[in-house]
Amino acid sequence: MTDRYDQENILGYIEGELDDAQRDAFEAVLAHDHELRNLVSQMRLDREALRSLGNEPVPVGLIDHVIQAQERSELLGDPEAPEPLPLTMPVNRYKLRRVLAYSGIAAVLLLSAALVVPTLMPSGLLDYKAGFAKNDSGPDATNATSPDVGSGLAMIDEDAVYDESATRSLARVDADHNLPAQDKVVATDTTEPVEVKIEQPQPAFADAKQVTPEEQPVAPVAPTLAMADQADTADALASGRDVAREVELEEPGSPTVTIAEVTEVAAAGAELILEVDDTELAKAETDRLLDDHATLALAPKPDPFMGYGNAPVVTDQTQLLVNASSPTQARRDIRDWAMANSVRVIEEPAARTVRESGSHPSATLRRASAFSLTQAGEPTTNTADLIVEIDQEKLPDLLVFLNRTPSQHAELVTLADTDTVMHQSGPADERSLKRTENRQARDDGHADSNDQPKAQANRKVDTKSAWPKTGLATGLAPMASPSDRGSRQPETDTADDTRQRSDPEAETAPAPATAQPFDWSKLLSNLTVQPVSPPTPLLQPEPRERLRLRVIIQQVADEAHDDEK
Amino acid sequence: MTPSAEQVLLAKVRRGDPQALGELLTAYQGRLYNVCLRMVSHPDDAAEVCQDVLMKVVQGISRFRGESGLATWMTRIAMNQSISHLRKRRIRRTISLDQSSQTDPGDDQASALRHQLADSREPGPDQRVQDSEMLDRLRQAMANLDDDFRAVLVLRDIEQLDYAQISQTLDIPVGTVKSRLFRARLALRQEVDRLCTVGGDAGGSSGEHSGAVGGER
Secondary structure (H helix, E strand, O other): OHHHOOHHHHHHHHHOOOOHHHHHHHHHHHHHOHHHHHHHHHHHHHHHHHHOOOOOOOOOOHHHHHHHHHHHHHHHOOOOOOOOOOOOOOHHHHHHHHHHHHHHHHHHHHHHHHHHHHHHOOOOOOOHHHHOOOOOOOOOHHHOOOOOOOOHHHHHHHHOOHHHHHHHHHHHHHHHOOOOOOOOEEEEEOOOOOEEEEOOOOOOOOOOOOOOOOOOOOOOOOHHHHHHHHHHHHHHHHHOOOEEEEEEEOOOOOOOEEEEEEEEEOOOEEEEEEEEOOHHHHHHHHHHHOOOOEEEEEOOOOOOOEEEOOOOOOOOEEEEEEEEOOHHHHHHHHHHHHHHOOOOEEEOOOHHHHHHHOOOHHHHHHHHHHHHHHHOOOOOOOOEEEEEEEEHHHHHHHHHHHHHOOOOOEEEEEEEEHHHHHHHOOOOOHHHHHHHHHHHHHHHOOOOHHHHHHHHHOHHHHHHHHHHHHHHHHHHHHHHOHHHOOOOOOOOOHHHHHHHHHOHHHHHOOOOOOOOOOOHHHHHHOOOOOOOOOOOOOOOOOOOOOEEEEEEEEOOOHHHHHHHO | OOHHHHHHHHHHHHOOOHHHHHHHHHHHHHHHHHHHHHHHOOHHHHHHHHHHHHHHHHHHHHHOOOOOOHHHHHHHHHHHHHHHHHHHHHHHHHHHHHHHHHHOOOOOHHHHHHHHHHHHOOOOHHHOOHHHHHHHHHHHHHHHEOHHHHHHHHHHHHOOOOHHHHHHHHOOOHHHHHHHHHHHHHHHHHHHHHHHHHHHOOOOOOOOOOOOEOOOO
16 A cells, blocks of 8 residues: 555654655645545554653663673683673783793793803803813903804804803893893892892903993893884983983884883983883883893883973972964974973873863863953964973973964963862862962962961952962963063062952953953953863773883993993 | 763773673663563563673673764664574474464464463553553554564664664664664554454454564565
8 A cells, every 4th residue: 555655755754854845745645645644643653652652660680680690600611601801901912922922931041041151151161161272361352353143152162262252252142132241130029019129230251341331232122122212212311311202112023112211310320111011011021121230110100191201290280271373383392392401291182082071171271261362352263272281380481482482383371370270179179278378478478377367268369369370471471462472570469360350440441452451350250160180081092001110221330431441 | 871971981891890880781771671671572581681681791892892882782782682582482482382283273373372472461450441452452563563673663663763873773774774664664553453453353363463564575
């Protein structure tokens, strides 16, 4: 029967998906076709009846049965049961681990052979070979000239030239493995924290040739890694400058090791932070790579923010919103500046994601930025923002940096005092409150502790006024008048702010394009301050379990240089 | 459950958090149970199938790549599991009916099926009002429908999914969803009419009905 009709039209009518014209046309057809009208009507009734069926209550204990079955399968290893839940280890990781294990064993054997054989020679176990030597004058490593490395030990047997070849072999093994020769490694713990302590290095031979600092490897990592990273690391150490970078090598069959940071540690050597996939791999890498001149310890967990540059841990950070025509270039510029000045700058990694959820102050800052730009008569389009967090002490330097270069891709717009924002959000952060109040008292010239009750009484007003006072004036100065960038002094008088908010004329007067006292009350009225916290990585890629290892690489003792000289 | 909350929960489950797993299953068990119930038309069977579904969810959540929604993915599992259960039950039922026909030659397969379907009805004597009769008839008609038709009706009318979601769940094109939905509605209407005729026949047998209603397939 329905073959006569357009089924899609009928279905569209039943589902209510036809537009007005289609519905009118179809109803006109229905008006003349009683049979079709009856069928469509009944179908619509069926549809409504099905929708009214609703949901039946779930039997009690359904989930419990599932959970129990899951636990039982995990305990008994039922092959038909579900797999265990923890799924942090991908399947192919097992293959990689197997390859790594074999590679590690091979490397350890080679390294052991390189270390043990030369040790046995002076102890007399291999001295019988010296009896066949034509020249029994003893070891003299400084005269080693032969480039033949692979045949070093063979030459001992065939030519009985113990003194030269043995020492040369040892030296070349060291050079090839980027390791000094004779340090003793003591592994103190096999579980976390992984720690390897190195005893004082002692040369195998008192008069053996010592590796010069230029030849001395800096990063005792895998050969593949060393080939890729040694040059840069050595340059970094030679220049005496801190370097932070990330190099991730993912060659087939090789471990994924990220050199996260390389820092200079006093005059002793370098500090290298490795990131490896898991603890077992870290141990394997420890045994294989960090055999000598290295101290391995667990490094602190990485900052949830993506940081670069290195500096002492900062306690009083300021969050900045940088409007940039090219965020990438701005990010690069700020990163270069941070690295050149040893300043730690933390960039918000998931600004966009978090901004969408509105759960981060970036949304607040963005609103503040747009509002302030509107007040200052500046265009707000064609810009993107970049939020960084910086030590407040370094803030003036960054301001100078951003304002100095005409071709700078970024313009600093808004600053927010993290501490104050935290306080405004309501959590009982007494330290933050204390700092804020102290800062205000200092700014107002009332650092006396007798004013504490007054500050407590005016807490709400004071903290609100302190929020823009800390940075907004500084940040807005270049926006108000590009020619005056950097010349405007930050506002420091809280009373002025209060007066400004209470002045109705100030609120109603239009904001001129030139630098004017900013109407903070309007800005504050548009702000909903939220606590500053690391963004929840909701929509980020699943983080891999990685272990950060801090490796302190010790340089050759000064005595060695003296001996060489 | 909001997508972001779902993502959080999913991430926790993947990290092996049993509490998150419990929350996730609790959040979706009602929906999955009702899908199973509408498909298999019997509460005990639905509970059994739903338990299997939840086990499969636990088993396969590591392989869930997020190409479709989590709910869609779970519903698809529920659909497949329900259809699989119905096929097994159909085989068992056929064997059982064959055996019973040997012992009682006078009872044909259709009447045995009808008795079995009648047993699955829940209304008591007090509920025999017209609306509940209509709903019961509708449930029975749904139970008599072909699995594919019942699936598309469950997803569209009971779960109220749109065409795209039904397409993802059943893994068929949207055009097929529409045509199948129309035919399912038509088959349902015909089956309800048939049941009304049978019911008005004061217990008369319906020898014409010998299996699932496939409509104009």
